[in-house]
Amino acid sequence: MSCCPTRDRLSDLAGCAAIREEGRFIVERPRVPVARVREAADAYLAEGARLIQARGRVPEIRAGIAGAFTGRTVALLDDVLDLARLYGAVAGQQAVRLRLERIVTDSCRRFHVDQVGLRLLCAYVGPGVQWTADGGAHIGQAQTGAVVLLKGQRFANWTEEGHVLHRSPSVSGLPEAERVRLLLTVDAADACGAADDAPVMIAA
Template identity: 30%
Template sequence: MSVPALSQPNAGDTTAWHAEHWAIGNDIEVLPRIFEDHTNIAIMRRELDAPLLASVAAQCHVDRAWQWSWLGSPDAEMQADLLRRLPAPAEARPLVDDIQTLAEAMAYLFEADMIGIRLRLLDSAMCPRFHCDNLPVRLVTTYHGPGSEWLPEAALNRAGLGIPSADKPEIVADAAGIQHLQVGDLGLLKGSGWVGNEPRGLVHRSPALDSGQKRLLMTIDPA
């Protein structure tokens, strides 16, 4: 992956950040825009090809939810462990290859020797309340089912974040402004643990799932 030269925005220009704090594109070169001071989400739109969709479907045709996690280098040992743990290993190669590519890209982009990965088949919303993560950055992608939801600043009341209480306002200031990641999209979410981004971590939540609906979610954190 070739990382383009990044612009140097004015860190004090909060007006620009409130007006447009996201970067969305169809090419991988949109992802390094997460380094821009005013950007707290970078999204690469992508469609999964037929072999990958078939591989994903095979892992979802199970009776129970499952998960796999890894903390280490994105290497052959990681691939072997994932193949051992997936419920349908015979059909797993396209999914494993995609995860390997994304893990290597995250390690390269953030100059990380280790990455943390979680791959989970969910049958209920994991984090249904809007929140921001207390970590620097996370890659989120949904292989099956509805994608993560996030709020632009114009649709958000940050005073409502945190532990719910009767005197707190609603987090969502404009329900029509709720944004959705689609299947296959790569979302880089900047959290409140990113130095200089403490008061403005990306606010997001897990989507609601209908009865019987499943979601295959992967997150990657540079470690």
């Protein structure tokens, strides 16, 4: 068996490149991470940092954040880095910025478009991102583990016509034990002025 849970399904995830097509503003690739990644994500919520943010090439990011993972959670690190590589391949970026965050509140509840070129989202625990293409009349939602790519306003030749808005799902109405999300966000290394950020930030 491959030691890389994401690479096991590269033929499926290769469809993420469709986001580059004109008129395509969102791509969702349903995915159920393998058991060891799901178990690592649950363990990370219990013992890991509240926030990890890192910028650079994937080997540099691994070197900078590996210490924040244990033997019980290293499978999550491997999957996070595989998705960072996937993002880099789709976006044509050698360096990326990733953010792995434990979220326990309702945030970004308004539908919006990000001020980035291309963004990858994956909720390892909890509900995935919500989106709409018609102002909220119909709302889609990504499943836990799914890989979602969204065009932002800084994507080359981005237009208002047909664009997709997205927001974070509400967790406040869920049972207390379920009011937590573990969310990965991957952007270009210089997204949102991140070029001036420290290469690695880990917050307990």
